Amino acid sequence: MSELKIYNSYSRQKEVFTSLTPGHVGMYVCGPTVSGESHLGHARPYITFDVIYRYLMHLGYKVRYVRNITDAGHFEEEGREAEDKISKKAVLEKLEPMELVQKYTNLYHWAMEQFNTLKPTIEPTATGHIVEQVGMIEELINAGYAYVSNGSVYFDVKKYAANHDYGKLSGRVLDDLLEATRELEGQDEKKDAADFALWKNATPEHIMRWKSPWGVGFPGWHIECSAMATKYLGAQFDIHGGGMDLLFPHHESEIAQSTICNHTAPVRYWIHNNMITIDGRKMGKSYNNVIKLTELFSGDHPLLAKAYHPMVIRFFILQTHYRSTLDFSNEALQASEKGLKRLWEAYEKLRAMSYEPREGNLDAELEARSSKLIAEFKEFMNDDFSTAKVLANMFELAPVINSMKDKTIPVSALSKETFELLQQQMKVYVEDILGLKSVNEADNSTLQGVMQLLIDIRREAKSKKDFATSDKIRNQLAQLGISLKDEKDGSMNWSFESL
RNA sequence: GGUCCUUUGGCCGAGUGGCUAGGCUCAGCUCUGCAAAAGCUGCUACGGCGGUUCGAAUCCGCCAGGGACCUCCA
Structure with a gap:
């Protein structure tokens, strides 16, 4: 009996999977940002992790599968324009931010249903966990790994890197990151270019905003996953999944935040799916x-x-x-x-x-x-x-x-x-x-009955060598997009031609 | 520029140092009233150069192409 082996992005090798709590698996997968419609590329992680979820259950594990909905919006380019994706689009479409978020959340759920993916056991939203995120940020400040600047809060990467291996997951070297400084506005709020935002001060035009100990603002991108994963899966859990493009900075930052707050590495197995490309290039807005x-x-x-x-x-x-x-x-x-x-x-x-x-x-x-x-x-x-x-x-x-x-x-x-x-x-x-299902949406008993009738008539015609009638039935059905096939054992099968 | 990954037959893709992956396409055949489907057969590849090895698509080096991340990103 072979055992399950998983390629762990963190160690860069396949490892035998064992769960932290026997019989149980905690799995967190980065879900969609519901500021727009999902595209083909997004389908990959959801289908990939759906199969992983299904397989773990097949193996007998009781799985708590957490997949978040990012509905709080992040910066298009940090510090450059104080507008997050969601509020910007909301203005364009003349919708309330939450109305927009609801619209795309519904659309996303609909698409997931089309793909026959199982629902996660918990699907938390970022906006529903502001309290937890603020709490975590406070812990980080108290621990001395985060600092307040201008109503925003940043994570002190340099300090963290001094006694933790920051960059291990994504194969990054801190010195390189510090060198690769880019000229961006707002950078002066940070002590180091490599620092990332935990909380951002909201400018007046920023619609999505919450009160916090540091003023009115909104959470940084990485903190939601850390806060929600910790809340529902604990300080350390088995599997964290997502696209490879999230390796850095997102998951690297998650590790740093959670490690400080929870005093342990948060994730035991990191799983990352690769990209879907078009003409060899990653599918993406940019x-x-x-x-x-x-x-x-x-x-x-x-x-x-x-x-x-x-x-x-x-x-x-x-x-x-x-x-x-x-x-x-x-x-x-x-x-x-x-x-x-x-x-x-x-x-x-x-x-x-x-x-x-x-x-x-x-x-x-x-x-x-x-x-x-x-x-x-x-x-x-x-x-x-x-x-x-x-x-x-x-x-x-x-x-x-x-x-x-x-x-x-x-x-x-x-x-x-x-x-x-x-x-x-x-x-x-x-x-x-694998979660495959029939592409024939003919679970309609009336249609089934009608088709059976036509098949019977056709069979009778054939037995009388009345091929004009039998061909007519088959040809007319073909025009309607239904193909009728004679099987070798004498039965007849039908299916929709065009899937 | 830095870090990392990748390069397989007409197309898509799997791949453990030695044994035909598979799918699609194409050609031929069988079955069939015809059609479709199905079955059978054929098409044997591993970017280039060098090295390690009895033996490399699979390990190492160099070169070339492509890509990802370094910034929101599945």
């Missing part, structure tokens, strides 16, 4: 190459050849390892679309099949190969969540399943145990762990 999720689902974007179903996106993301970059292209997405369809159809066939024992049919080679492929699901997931390899194995099993359905291979070529294990494990991995 590159102007963003494809929003709503656009992806509707196909309404100049870069998109067509609309893509959320499950196709999910599958696309799972087909590569989470620590590799993943390059977007219509070609790649369409390849995923077809692959997913093939896999899902094989899976559905398997579900509908039942074992028929028959003497002397056992194919020892197939039996051995199949059991190995099934057993490897777990092995691959245990190896730093290698979903791509799990899928590869499933694709190797697909021809076996399809051949059984077509009766090219008897079901009894496998032993009853292996066949049933195949059925059971495919269900567990396809649905429970």
Whole structure:
């Protein structure tokens, strides 16, 4: 029995996973900033960590999965313009800040539902935890690692670095950071360029503001995660996840803050997903190459050849390892679309099949190969969540399943145990762990009934060699976007053509 | 400029020093009233140069390309 190994960004190597409290896992994942719509790039961490969450539960852990909503807004460029993203946009859209935040939070939740991600067990908001953040900042000041300047509070990085290894997570050297000083307004409030804001004094035009011991202002970006993670997961917890671009300064700062307040390293395993790229370049606002999720689902974007179903996106993301970059292209997405369809159809066939024992049919080679492929699901997931390899194995099993359905291979070529294990494990991995679901939204019993009627009529016509009628039914349905397939065993299947 | 990562067949991608990953595309065949699907077969790659090794896509060095972070960023 292999054990779960996770690549820890902090140690830069794979480590055997053990949880702090036996049977329980505490996991924190950086959630969205709800100042705008989520794009394809954002989908990656949520799907990646959804699978990790699902897998940990599959392993029997009780997981507390905390994913925050950043609704308090941060600086576009610290110190340069005293306007945070959210309040700026609110003015543009003539909405109350919280109205805007609510709108994008709803949209985000909707998108997550499309992706079939499980809800976190706690989804705290930054604005709902101002008290905790202020409290933590006070602790930092009392400990001597933060100082007040002009109504703002900064973390003293140099002091922290003197007795802690600041920069270890992101591979940074403090001296380099101090040298890389940039000429920014407001920098003079800080003792050192490397210091980061814990609390910012709010200028009059800044709409989101709270009272604090240092005046009216708003929390710095990094403190929310430290405060909320500590509150819900404790001083030290098992897993912290997020995109690789958050490594610095965000997570590095989190470590520093939490270490001082909690007197221990906050996180045992840091997990970071890589970026989704377009033409080899990271998808991001600053590159102007963003494809929003709503656009992806509707196909309404100049870069998109067509609309893509959320499950196709999910599958696309799972087909590569989470620590590799993943390059977007219509070609790649369409390849995923077809692959997913093939896999899902094989899976559905398997579900509908039942074992028929028959003497002397056992194919020892197939039996051995199949059991190995099934057993490897777990092995691959245990190896730093290698979903791509799990899928590869499933694709190797697909021809076996399809051949059984077509009766090219008897079901009894496998032993009853292996066949049933195949059925059971495919269900567990396809649905429970990888979180895939049907792309056919035909859970409509009326439509099911109508289709069954057409299939019956067509079958009768075929049996009378009335091909004009049978073809008419199939062709007309095709025009409606429904494809009808004759299976080799005499049954007929239908599905929506365009996913 | 600093730090780090990466470079695989037509495309996307996995990869442990020795054994065909997988998907998509393409070609051929089988099945089929036809179609679609499915099955089978074929297409055998590892940026360049050098080194270590019995043996390297996999380790080391140099060169070249690409990228990420250093600033909000999944």
